[in-house]
Amino acid sequence: MDALPANATRFLADAEALAAQIPDGAQIALPPDYSLPAMAVVRALVRRRAKRLRLLGVPVLGMCADLLIGAGCVAEVETSAVSLGEAGLAPRFTEAAEKGELALREATCPMIHSGLQAAEKGVPFMPLRGVLGSDLVAQRSDWKVIDNPMENRGQTTISQKSWSDPDFSDPIILAPAISPDVALFHARWADRAGNVWLGRRRELATIAHAAKAAFVSYESMREGDMLEDEILAPGVLGSVYVSALAPAPRGAWPLGVADEYPIDDAHLMAYAKAAKTREGFRRYLDEWVLTPEKNFSPA
């Protein structure tokens, strides 16, 4: 894989400035709704009318993706699932998928995690057990099956044959390394050194390690260098991985930040209902996304 940069983190003014860094056509890795989504930046992407984005769900997607898809910002989605959780199906994704308006690269959670872990190590692939016999394998020509070389020394070939070929004695699937153009997520804290604190949401660290650039919005600035603090350090993503930062208080709303604010279930339910139709979705955008001053929770 190509060399990735050791970043000198830039400090930007706000979510709009972060969104301006993300070019049309970029592959953007996004976390699930429960894992610090950068909703304020997603809304700014809609306002700047981003085009042809390619979304990677790590490993699943929710409201972030549904907003971008409904607003016409997305050309392709690679993910294990898209759903609004308790609020049901993601309506804009569901309609776009049923009408064939999206290029869909279906996956299963650990294949995405493994592909990112390969990129973290700078190696071309990561093997994974299971998956063989799923119809996903036939759809994904980039997923390769080999005979386990540790069992059959010297006989490994990446095969054009089916995984069920009797010549295989122990077939195993390979997840190709995934190095997204952009990792985009929210953090509870940033510090002046450019570090961000993610706590237990370590999949965000994996995304940032694997991506060519990482753009992070944050709740608040914390004094001192968090990597110098033994208690905070295990939850930190070091600035070497962070391309740019910007403040976005309540930036995950209507989703939550642990110990800061909970998921706004009522808003999510209202969105799920409104977005069932194109007209309802348009009205939602007008009210909550396209007017900047109404861009965060009244709470």
Added chain:
Amino acid sequence: MGPYAREELLAGVIARLIGDAAHVAVGAASPIPATACALLAARGDKLRVSLLHKRKGNPFSEGSRELFDLAGQGRIDVFFLGGAQIDGEANVNLVRAEGRRFPGSFGSAFMYFAARRTILFREEHSRRVLVPKVEFVSAPGSSPPGVWRRGGPQALLTGKALFAWQPGRRRFRLESVHPGSSLEEVRDCTGFEFDCGPTVAATAPPSAAELELLRGPVARAIAPNYPAFAAKVWLSRSPPSAASA
């Protein structure tokens, strides 16, 4: 159906299916499996339960890949899968059916292989869901010899019946029919062929002791993570706070 909620009956069945497992992982929209686990815990069973989407706290500190790493190592005994469609060979489809799009395969294509046992659970029991052949295999019910697979289906539980999986025959066998349903109704509503003994038992309802636990400590344990579910099942019946009386 009886002096108990359908959800309580199903949770009791799942608790019996879990049996003496050491570690059960429960996914996001799974209040009934979570209730079954809470029932076992309330009974004093030594069971480790990993609720994947607890709102406050969760069992993992290495991100969402940790579940799959644990399963890959063999540290998860029981997992649950549903499906837009499930067929008679226990194949599961979470992607699309009859022109409709569903959320997607999630981790099923891995967890079905890596967890020791998977309980298939879908409340809707209809020919729309239980089909002769799924339109898309998210995760296969069995694998040919030579393909690594630690575990597979244990049983299929629906709102009408319980089927046991027979790995050797690669077919379901009807185990019991829930009170309020009949064998004839189960045949009418099942789109695949299944084995069936000369007589079919009625699914055992929850015992008085189980109901007392369900309406007390279990309801209190479930409410924070599944508030709407807890309100629906227990609030109208007997408030959890009064159940210890």
